[in-house]
Amino acid sequence: MEILKYVLKRILQTIPLLFIVSLVSFFIIRLSPVDPLAELKLNPSVSQETLQRERERLGLDKPIGIQYILWAKSFVKGDLGITSNGESVAQKLKERIPNTLLLTTLVIFLTWIVGIPLGILAAVKWKSPLDRILTVLTSIGMAIPSFFFAVLLLIFAVKTGWFPIGGLTGANYADLGFWGKFSDITKHLILPVTVLFTISLAGLQRQMRGNLLDVLDSDYVKFARAKGVSEFKVIFKHALRNAVNPMITLLGFEFAGLLSGAALTEYVFQYPGLGRLILEAVMKSDINLVMASLMMGAIMLILGNLIADLLLIFTDPRIRTGGENA
Amino acid sequence: MKIQGYVLSVILFLILFAGACIRRDVPQNITENSAQTETLSVNEYPVNRKNVTINGVDYLQTDAPVGNFGGTLINSTIGEGPKTFNPFNSKDATSSTLSDIMYDGLVTIDPVTGEYIPKLAKSFEVNGNDYIIHLRHGLKWSDGKPITADDVYFTWKNIILDGFGNTSTRDSIAVEGKLPTVQKLDNYTVKFTTPKPFAPFLASLSTPIAPKHVFEPAVKKGKEFFDTFMSTNIKPNELVISGAFKLTEYVPAQRAVYKRNPNYYVINSKGKKLPYLDKLVYLIVGDVNNEVLKFEGGELDVIGVRGTDVPRFRERQKKDDFSLGNLGPDTGTMYLSVNINDRKNKEGKPYVDPIKQKWFSDKNFRTAVDYALDRENMVYNVANGFAKPLFTPESLNSIFLNKSLRPYPRNLEKSKELLEKSGFYTDDKGRLFDKEGNRVEFTLMTNAGNTEREAIGVMVKQDLEDLGMKVNFKPIEFNSLVNKLLSTYDWDMVIMGLTGSPLEPNGGKNVWMSNGALHMFNQRGQDEYNIGVLPWEKELDYLFENGATALTFDKRKKYYDRYQEIIYNEKPMIYLYSPLRITAIRNKFKNIYPTSLGGVIHNIEEIYIDKEDKNGNP
Numbered sequence: 052m053e054i055l056k057y058v059l060k061r062i063l064q065t066i067p068l069l070f071i072v073s074l075v076s077f078f079i080i081r082l083s084p085v086d087p088l089a090e091l092k093l094n095p096s097v098s099q100e101t102l103q104r105e106r107e108r109l110g111l112d113k114p115i116g117i118q119y120i121l122w123a124k125s126f127v128k129g130d131l132g133i134t135s136n137g138e139s140v141a142q143k144l145k146e147r148i149p150n151t152l153l154l155t156t157l158v159i160f161l162t163w164i165v166g167i168p169l170g171i172l173a174a175v176k177w178k179s180p181l182d183r184i185l186t187v188l189t190s191i192g193m194a195i196p197s198f199f200f201a202v203l204l205l206i207f208a209v210k211t212g213w214f215p216i217g218g219l220t221g222a223n224y225a226d227l228g229f230w231g232k233f234s235d236i237t238k239h240l241i242l243p244v245t246v247l248f249t250i251s252l253a254g255l256q257r258q259m260r261g262n263l264l265d266v267l268d269s270d271y272v273k274f275a276r277a278k279g280v281s282e283f284k285v286i287f288k289h290a291l292r293n294a295v296n297p298m299i300t301l302l303g304f305e306f307a308g309l310l311s312g313a314a315l316t317e318y319v320f321q322y323p324g325l326g327r328l329i330l331e332a333v334m335k336s337d338i339n340l341v342m343a344s345l346m347m348g349a350i351m352l353i354l355g356n357l358i359a360d361l362l363l364i365f366t367d368p369r370i371r372t373g374g375e376n377a
Numbered sequence: 378m379k380i381q382g383y384v385l386s387v388i389l390f391l392i393l394f395a396g397a398c399i400r401r402d403v404p405q406n407i408t409e410n411s412a413q414t415e416t417l418s419v420n421e422y423p424v425n426r427k428n429v430t431i432n433g434v435d436y437l438q439t440d441a442p443v444g445n446f447g448g449t450l451i452n453s454t455i456g457e458g459p460k461t462f463n464p465f466n467s468k469d470a471t472s473s474t475l476s477d478i479m480y481d482g483l484v485t486i487d488p489v490t491g492e493y494i495p496k497l498a499k500s501f502e503v504n505g506n507d508y509i510i511h512l513r514h515g516l517k518w519s520d521g522k523p524i525t526a527d528d529v530y531f532t533w534k535n536i537i538l539d540g541f542g543n544t545s546t547r548d549s550i551a552v553e554g555k556l557p558t559v560q561k562l563d564n565y566t567v568k569f570t571t572p573k574p575f576a577p578f579l580a581s582l583s584t585p586i587a588p589k590h591v592f593e594p595a596v597k598k599g600k601e602f603f604d605t606f607m608s609t610n611i612k613p614n615e616l617v618i619s620g621a622f623k624l625t626e627y628v629p630a631q632r633a634v635y636k637r638n639p640n641y642y643v644i645n646s647k648g649k650k651l652p653y654l655d656k657l658v659y660l661i662v663g664d665v666n667n668e669v670l671k672f673e674g675g676e677l678d679v680i681g682v683r684g685t686d687v688p689r690f691r692e693r694q695k696k697d698d699f700s701l702g703n704l705g706p707d708t709g710t711m712y713l714s715v716n717i718n719d720r721k722n723k724e725g726k727p728y729v730d731p732i733k734q735k736w737f738s739d740k741n742f743r744t745a746v747d748y749a750l751d752r753e754n755m756v757y758n759v760a761n762g763f764a765k766p767l768f769t770p771e772s773l774n775s776i777f778l779n780k781s782l783r784p785y786p787r788n789l790e791k792s793k794e795l796l797e798k799s800g801f802y803t804d805d806k807g808r809l810f811d812k813e814g815n816r817v818e819f820t821l822m823t824n825a826g827n828t829e830r831e832a833i834g835v836m837v838k839q840d841l842e843d844l845g846m847k848v849n850f851k852p853i854e855f856n857s858l859v860n861k862l863l864s865t866y867d868w869d870m871v872i873m874g875l876t877g878s879p880l881e882p883n884g885g886k887n888v889w890m891s892n893g894a895l896h897m898f899n900q901r902g903q904d905e906y907n908i909g910v911l912p913w914e915k916e917l918d919y920l921f922e923n924g925a926t927a928l929t930f931d932k933r934k935k936y937y938d939r940y941q942e943i944i945y946n947e948k949p950m951i952y953l954y955s956p957l958r959i960t961a962i963r964n965k966f967k968n969i970y971p972t973s974l975g976g977v978i979h980n981i982e983e984i985y986i987d988k989e990d991k992n993g994n995p
Binding site: 083084085086087089090091092093098099100101102136137138139142143146147205206208209212215216217218219220221222223224225318321323327328331334335336 | 449451457460461468469543544545548604605608609610625626628629630631632634658660662663667670671673674675676854855856857858859860861863864865875894895903
């Protein structure tokens with residue numbers, strides 16, 4: 052019951068937040084000197100009448116305040132509107148969401164599966180050569196810009212011919228059998244996943260290592276060790292449970308990142324995901340599409356945080372009691 | 378010591394890794410390149426096509442060499458992909474290309490001569506204002522319904538003339554506000570009548586013809602519905618087509634796959650129905666660089682090569698299985714435009730700083746700028762020699778090109794003379810001032826991200842700085858730039874490109890007529906029409922009005938020659954160069970006869986894959 056009330060309260064709190072986010076984003080996009088009709092205007096075969104019709108269709112002939120109210124009204128009703136090309140925004144997003152989810156969940160899954168154990172390992176073997184090597188590698192991972200790494204890998208793919216040059220499926224995808232499709236997608240995913248994995252792995256591993264090191268330094272761990280508890284038990288039963296809390300918060304942020312995609316990597320690899328769609332939309336000020344994606348990002352972030360907080364309530368008894376007192 | 382060791386190993390790792398991946402292109406010298414241009418010649422298109430009637434069906438027979446059936450050709454389109462598969466709604470090149478494959482027009486252009494020749498029509502006659510179209514008998518839509526005059530009448534009357542979808546076809550055929558009429562004479566004959574003699578009308582007959590039984594329900598639901606009709610969400614099996622290929626799969630942001638139409642009306646000399654190819658694939662790639670990589674990786678079969686990439690492709694050609702072809706000057710033109718707008722906006726503020734206004738509206742100043750530009754240098758350094766200097770608004774492959782307008786080399790002496798004549802002077806540091814003592818300084822813009830234009834910008838800046846001008850070169854985002862050009866008019870000079878038709882200069886009326894929507898160099902808003910029209914702008918208006926209504930080529934040419942002469946002399950837009958069109962296509966494809974007007978795959982139904990190569994020959 053307590054938890055339900057808490058969730059309800061959190062959800063109610065998001066409403067003014069979303070309102071402010073939408074207001075700020077809408078005005079920033081609309082006030083930028085980017086003309087959504089630029090391409091049409093530069094086309095000699097498009098007439099003034101057509102342009103005027105387009106302007107009316109997109110609502111550009113109305114004052115910006117009215118434009119916002121119109122947008123907000125339909126957004127509340129669940130209608131995301133149309134893109135500047137007249138396609139349904141919801142449909143466009145629907146086309147891309149599965150692709151982005153495929154990429155991001157895969158990356159998150161891999162980084163957590165690899166990053167957490169590596170973090171623990173580095174903390175346990177603190178200052179050993181292994182820890183140092185991991186430090187060097189993760190530093191490289193953190194320092195290398197994603198798009199640069201992506202470009203390098205792409206050139207690698209061209210030179211060796213081992214991997215397809217971007218995209219998600221090959222030209223003959225529709226003719227393949229199940230395993231053919233599977234291996235086709237796998238081949239296309241390896242490079243983008245490698246880029247995103249390398250970059251997020253570094254952060255996660257460092258975080259885990261740092262947390263665990265802090266905990267290992269605390270009195271109760273020393274006490275457990277002094278009591279003669281086996282090192283395995285010390286780490287996995289006592290230290291890890293406490294070190295994992297900040298990681299759960301981090302997981303909430305990762306959840307928010309599920310749909311925001313990785314625009315630069317997607318762009319370099321021509322990956323048909325949300326990031327690329329939205330990047331292109333921002334470039335031509337395709338307001339409905341940009342707004343939909345920004346709102347989606349905001350909602351996912353709020354949702355991610357909520358989930359993380361709830362998870363913390365379950366994992367950490369301290370927060371549970373603290374919540375009741377407050 | 379230890380840290381140094383780590384750092385060293387990291388650096389070593391990076392060097393090895395990067396070194397394996399990147400190999401610098403060998404720089405080519407100028408003379409070598411210009412010699413190479415000549416060697417990239419292409420075969421001439423030797424094919425004749427004639428109508429033959431077999432079992433009551435009027436086929437179009439080609440005498441191109443007979444090939445084998447089957448196989449796939451993978452092409453590409455740059456950008457976000459198509460926005461619609463409705464040929465009447467398309468407003469961008471990608472959508473047009475991808476929908477026009479499926480719908481033939483009544484006429485098409487001869488890829489060699491540029492004349493209009495029958496396609497879906499069996500033949501046509503032109504008598505003054507009347508255009509009589511005879512349709513082929515026995516042709517069928519892909520769902521088996523016959524193609525008749527009703528479809529043509531419906532397409533023209535109910536879609537085009539009634540203003541459904543993209544109205545640009547309708548706008549382009551209006552003569553003084555009046556539209557042509559269309560009449561069905563019998564089941565296979567249609568007559569069009571233009572209100573006045575109007576030469577560009579013939580070109581508009583290449584517009585696709587729609588199947589009435591599919592489009593009529595959509596038209597009945599009104600314009601708003603029609604705008605979303607046959608959007609990219611359409612299920613491919615709902616399409617009813619007349620063209621050589623039919624869409625079978627569309628994957629957003631990845632590709633569109635087409636399958637051959639087994640009932641197409643073009644046959645080979647043995648009477649077999651074309652096209653040869655089984656599938657045609659268009660990959661949707663985000664940018665040019667990715668397209669090049671995909672071609673190099675073997676994922677693409679055909680590609681347009683930028684001048685800057687030609688040396689790289691030449692190098693690869695030695696080991697790879699494609700050939701390069703030089704199709705001659707492209708329809709694109711690169712120009713430097715000067716803002717000669719001298720009007721004020723609604724708040725009474727001049728669009729252009731009055732000091733600069735004086736320079737820009739001075740013909741001597743513009744001519745001085747022109748003579749200071751080193752076009753040869755741009756051609757060699759930006760386009761690697763794969764371009765030709767340009768001095769006229771018509772592209773070099775235009776059939777209306779005014780050949781009497783001679784090219785001229787860079788001439789700084791003449792520039793300085795002209796500037797002096799208008800009272801400009803340079804101080805002892807070589808800086809240029811106008812006669813009121815203002816430093817000559819202005820902004821030059823282009824759209825950021827277009828590396829070719831950015832490179833030209835740098836060269837223009839250097840060339841003009843030789844005259845003592847201070848040029849602030851500023852590439853800005855495309856949409857913002859267009860906003861400046863067409864809405865706020867607050868720019869000085871800009872480098873842009875336009876694509877015109879090499880066959881029909883009337884398409885340029887939006888640019889050249891004083892009230893045109895793209896009259897960038899002296900743009901007038903709707904409330905400014907006919908205000909401050911310069912004498913030579915008036916003459917341009919006159920020329921474009923009369924050029925369109927004159928009927929014979931020679932009469933039209935006189936008007937369009939004069940318009941080019943005016944631009945050549947007045948220089949509101951200073952033309953720089955026209956790139957050469959270089960293409961690469963894999964050697965396994967036969968019947969490849971690229972032309973300047975048609976491109977590489979204009980005869981897509983005749984292209985086939987050589988069996989020997991298909992069986993693993995490199």
